[in-house]
Amino acid sequence: MRLAVDLAKAYRLLNHGPTVLVTSAHSERRNVMAAAWSMPLDFSPPKITVVIDKNTLTRELVDASGEFALNIPSRSLAAATVAVGSRSGKDETDKFASAGLKTFAASQIGAPLIEGCVGWLECRVIPEPHVQQTYDLFIAEVVAAWADPQDFSEGHWHFAAGRERSIHYVAGGTFFETGDEFKVGG
Amino acid sequence: MRLAVDLAKAYRLLNHGPTVLVTSAHSERRNVMAAAWSMPLDFSPPKITVVIDKNTLTRELVDASGEFALNIPSRSLAAATVAVGSRSGKDETDKFASAGLKTFAASQIGAPLIEGCVGWLECRVIPEPHVQQTYDLFIAEVVAAWADPQDFSEGHWHFAAGRERSIHYVAGGTFFETGDEFKVGG
Numbered sequence: 001m002r003l004a005v006d007l008a009k010a011y012r013l014l015n016h017g018p019t020v021l022v023t024s025a026h027s028e029r030r031n032v033m034a035a036a037w038s039m040p041l042d043f044s045p046p047k048i049t050v051v052i053d054k055n056t057l058t059r060e061l062v063d064a065s066g067e068f069a070l071n072i073p074s075r076s077l078a079a080a081t082v083a084v085g086s087r088s089g090k091d092e093t094d095k096f097a098s099a100g101l102k103t104f105a106a107s108q109i110g111a112p113l114i115e116g117c118v119g120w121l122e123c124r125v126i127p128e129p130h131v132q133q134t135y136d137l138f139i140a141e142v143v144a145a146w147a148d149p150q151d152f153s154e155g156h157w158h159f160a161a162g163r164e165r166s167i168h169y170v171a172g173g174t175f176f177e178t179g180d181e182f183k184v185g186g
Numbered sequence: 187m188r189l190a191v192d193l194a195k196a197y198r199l200l201n202h203g204p205t206v207l208v209t210s211a212h213s214e215r216r217n218v219m220a221a222a223w224s225m226p227l228d229f230s231p232p233k234i235t236v237v238i239d240k241n242t243l244t245r246e247l248v249d250a251s252g253e254f255a256l257n258i259p260s261r262s263l264a265a266a267t268v269a270v271g272s273r274s275g276k277d278e279t280d281k282f283a284s285a286g287l288k289t290f291a292a293s294q295i296g297a298p299l300i301e302g303c304v305g306w307l308e309c310r311v312i313p314e315p316h317v318q319q320t321y322d323l324f325i326a327e328v329v330a331a332w333a334d335p336q337d338f339s340e341g342h343w344h345f346a347a348g349r350e351r352s353i354h355y356v357a358g359g360t361f362f363e364t365g366d367e368f369k370v371g372g
Contacts, residue, residue, distance in 0.1 A: 012356055012357055015222050015223075015354075015355060015356050015357065016203065016222075016354035016355065016356055016361075016362050017202065017203015017204065017205075017222070017225070017354050018203060019203075036201050036202075036203070036225075036226075037201075037225045037226050037227065038225065039203075039222075039223045039224065039225045039235075039237075040222075040223055041223065041237060041321055041323065042321070047321070049225075049235070049321075049323070051225075051227060075368070078368070078370045079370040079371060081370075082370050082371045083371070086371075128316075128317065130314075130316070131314065131317055131325075135227055135228070135233070135235075135325060137227065137235070137325075139317075139321060139323075155357075156356075156357075156360075157356060157362075165365065168201075168202035168203050168354075168364070169201060169202065170198055170201050170202055170342075170343060170367075171198055171201065171341075171342075172369075173369050173370050173371040174342075174367060174368075174369050175202075175367070175368055175369070175370070176202050176343075176364050176365050176366065176367055176368075177365035177366050177368065178354070178362050178365050179351065179362050179363035179364050179365025179366070180362065180363050180365070181356075181360060181361070181362055182261070182264070182360075182361055182362075182363065183358075183359050183360050183361070184264045184265040184267075184268050184359050184361070185265060185268045185269070185272075185359040
């Protein structure tokens with residue numbers, strides 16, 4: 001299930017630092033990789049930044065298409081997240097299939113979105129060749145955003161009991177699940 | 187309590203996307219601000235990236251000194267994190283004091299480090315004027331890193347029962363605490 005997220009609130013999908021799945025497509029090829037290194041960069045128009053290594057198939061597809069999506073997996077996709085983060089799309093015909101990931105069409109870009117995620121950001125690259133080349137750092141504008149309304153609606157996360165939350169990768173197959181919400185101040 | 191973190195493992199302090207406190211100093215002035223928008227950028231030598239808005243005192247101090255620290259607060263510092271994220275150091279003589287934050291000296295840089303945090307990264311700016319100016323985005327090398335060994339040692343987080351964990355800001359005073367650790371795959 002998914003509903004559009006107001007673009008001015010799209011940063012809140014990423015503000016707590018979840019690990020994401022980066023999807024990309026160009027011509028007949030498509031791919032998915034894991035990225036713990038992504039974050040919001042601006043509110044409105046919303047921008048994000050993400051590290052996409054030079055050696056990846058994702059990099060080739062993003063360089064060619066100028067587009068990608070950030071998909072926010074929940075805990076049930078953690079094993080698939082490690083799997084697509086450990087293997088190169090260059091060595092497989094379809095990493096989605098081998099990791100058991102199903103997709104649906106994005107609204108503004110050619111890259112597919114991944115079923116079962118809790119949020120999705122469709123992104124268009126803002127070309128910054130120097131930082132792309134030197135740091136593998138990509139800056140992009142968020143052109144559409146979506147969330148599962150059971151977990152995020154009206155600009156707020158509200159993970160209910162029994163719902164799987166977003167995940168935060170550390171290293172070596174180890175994650176933290178997003179923990180309890182709390183509020184401070186007035 | 188704090189022990190040095192092997193620089194090759196320093197990225198793991200930030201990999202799960204915690205909110206940080208950015209400390210800076212120049213000449214007789216020092217400041218602290220909150221930042222949810224920071225992430226690792228490279229392993230070795232370790233680099234990080236963080237957004238530092240043009241309108242902040244922190245920006246002036248970082249521009250002048252070329253240095254800052256990322257301090258990783260635990261839940262007991264959440265109210266102080268919101269406080270220093272809501273007020274400008276330009277309007278106060280010492281935001282540390284008004285937020286009840288105590289500091290100690292860093293090892294490699296002039297910016298102070300904040301007591302009661304679970305991890306600390308001392309950073310030296312890698313000048314990238316275009317992205318600094320256009321996106322308020324700072325790229326820096328981590329020149330020293332520290333952690334409270336009760337929470338992070340030998341390259342791994344291991345928050346024990348009863349220990350306060352790192353925190354992840356969303357918006358409007360709302361945070362997620364870092365949740366339960368889990369492991370997938372071989």
